[in-house]
Amino acid sequence: MASLDDLKKRISSVKSTQKITKAMKMVAASKLRRAQESAEKGRPYSDKMNNIILNLSNSISDKENSPKLLKGSGDNKVHLCVVMTSDRGLCGGFNTNIIKKAKTYFQKILDEEKILKIITVGSKGYDQLKRTYKNNIIEKISFKESKNANYFDAEKVGKIIIDRFEKKEFDVCVIFYNQFKNVITQIPQEQQVIPLKATESEGSSSEDNYEFEPEEDEILSNLLPKNVSTQIFKAMLENSASEQGSRMSAMDNATRNAGEMVDKLTIQYNRSRQAAITKELIEIISGAESL
Amino acid sequence: MSEGFKLEIVNPESSFLSKEKISEVVVPAYEGDMGILKDHISIISFLRPGLMRVFEGTNEEIYYVDDGIVEFKNNCLSILTSNIFDIKKMDKNDAKDALSKAEQDSQKNDISDQKKYLLEQKIEVLRNLTLN
Numbered sequence: 001m002a003s004l005d006d007l008k009k010r011i012s013s014v015k016s017t018q019k020i021t022k023a024m025k026m027v028a029a030s031k032l033r034r035a036q037e038s039a040e041k042g043r044p045y046s047d048k049m050n051n052i053i054l055n056l057s058n059s060i061s062d063k064e065n066s067p068k069l070l071k072g073s074g075d076n077k078v079h080l081c082v083v084m085t086s087d088r089g090l091c092g093g094f095n096t097n098i099i100k101k102a103k104t105y106f107q108k109i110l111d112e113e114k115i116l117k118i119i120t121v122g123s124k125g126y127d128q129l130k131r132t133y134k135n136n137i138i139e140k141i142s143f144k145e146s147k148n149a150n151y152f153d154a155e156k157v158g159k160i161i162i163d164r165f166e167k168k169e170f171d172v173c174v175i176f177y178n179q180f181k182n183v184i185t186q187i188p189q190e191q192q193v194i195p196l197k198a199t200e201s202e203g204s205s206s207e208d209n210y211e212f213e214p215e216e217d218e219i220l221s222n223l224l225p226k227n228v229s230t231q232i233f234k235a236m237l238e239n240s241a242s243e244q245g246s247r248m249s250a251m252d253n254a255t256r257n258a259g260e261m262v263d264k265l266t267i268q269y270n271r272s273r274q275a276a277i278t279k280e281l282i283e284i285i286s287g288a289e290s291l
Numbered sequence: 292m293s294e295g296f297k298l299e300i301v302n303p304e305s306s307f308l309s310k311e312k313i314s315e316v317v318v319p320a321y322e323g324d325m326g327i328l329k330d331h332i333s334i335i336s337f338l339r340p341g342l343m344r345v346f347e348g349t350n351e352e353i354y355y356v357d358d359g360i361v362e363f364k365n366n367c368l369s370i371l372t373s374n375i376f377d378i379k380k381m382d383k384n385d386a387k388d389a390l391s392k393a394e395q396d397s398q399k400n401d402i403s404d405q406k407k408y409l410l411e412q413k414i415e416v417l418r419n420l421t422l423n
Binding site for chain 2: 038041042044045046048049051052055056150151154155209210211212213214219222223226230233
């Protein structure tokens with residue numbers, strides 16, 4: 001059995017760990033509120049964007065010559081996967097969930113003998129993927145210095161993707177991120193951005209007859225690159241809300257576990273102290289009896 | 292024209308402006324300024340850099356926009372833009388910075404005609420802004 005001193009040290013160390021996790025939980029909770037707010041505020045923009053594009057692509061007359069971003073490059077060989085993770089750890093299964101989802105997708109691609117290219121956004125994703133897929137990673141991006149997800153960063157990522165697409169480096173682009181559902185649940189998502197898979201809403205919008213100025217094609221070719229950035233931005237917002245949510249619940253669990261551990265250790269400490277006292281008493285009594 | 296229509300301006304981070312009962316909006320559409328009144332036909336267009344005027348009764352507000360998309364449908368005007376400023380609150384130094392950047396960009400040779408056109412528009416508007 002560990003000595004009394006060791007137990008005492010153990011207890012105080014667990015207690016200080018508990019203090020840290022508690023503080024982290026508090027910080028995550030306050031950040032979560034802000035991140036959640038901005039995720040909700042950002043939704044109208046991407047929803048509207050989606051709607052407009054859907055309307056446009058429905059009414060486009062010349063389907064053959066529609067922009068490549070909408071229709072695809074006509075091939076299905078090279079897949080680009082953009083894996084969006086956080087820059088910091090200690091947030092429960094947040095990063096692992098995305099990576100797991102991405103890895104199943106990677107496996108599928110490789111099994112079909114297609115070419116896989118990866119861009120990682122966020123350093124944690126790179127750390128986890130570099131062991132297995134080092135040769136597939138063509139770029140790693142991280143925004144450690146920017147505090148909150150902002151549109152400027154998303155635009156940068158969007159531009160990188162579009163540039164590579166125009167150079168015909170890939171045919172299909174999929175992004176991976178965590179969708180924020182609530183504090184406990186975050187759902188890892190895969191979303192195809194190039195060629196665009198419009199999420200069909202219930203046919204209501206297709207009946208409107210729009211007037212376009214300038215022509216549909218021109219609007220579309222202007223809009224589609226923006227849409228890529230918008231989708232990335234949406235993913236970033238969802239991700240940052242998910243990260244904080246995930247961290248909060250992870251730290252909450254850690255705090256609770258630390259509390260349980262302190263209780264257990266305290267009991268053990270008290271028992272061994274009592275045992276030591278009893279032992280000493282017996283020694284004294286038996287010593288006195290023998291006199 | 293009693294009631295007017297609804298105006299919503301959203302940028303990626305948040306909703307910038309949301310107003311009911313707007314009487315008229317003049318937007319700098321790609322092919323020229325476009326005034327939108329109530330019961331306008333459904334339209335989708337995109338913006339060039341320029342000034343957007345919003346009339347609410349006798350009130351007039353002016354915004355500077357960099358780019359964006361306009362959609363008008365069922366008396367609801369939605370404008371999606373990544374860069375919008377209220378002229379009254381706009382910092383002159385910011386405008387100057389943007390102007391010099393735009394001027395630099397327009398000097399480059401490897402840009403498309405369309406981009407050049409947009410940049411020229413931007414320079415003109417910003418120059419007017421910084422003069423006042």
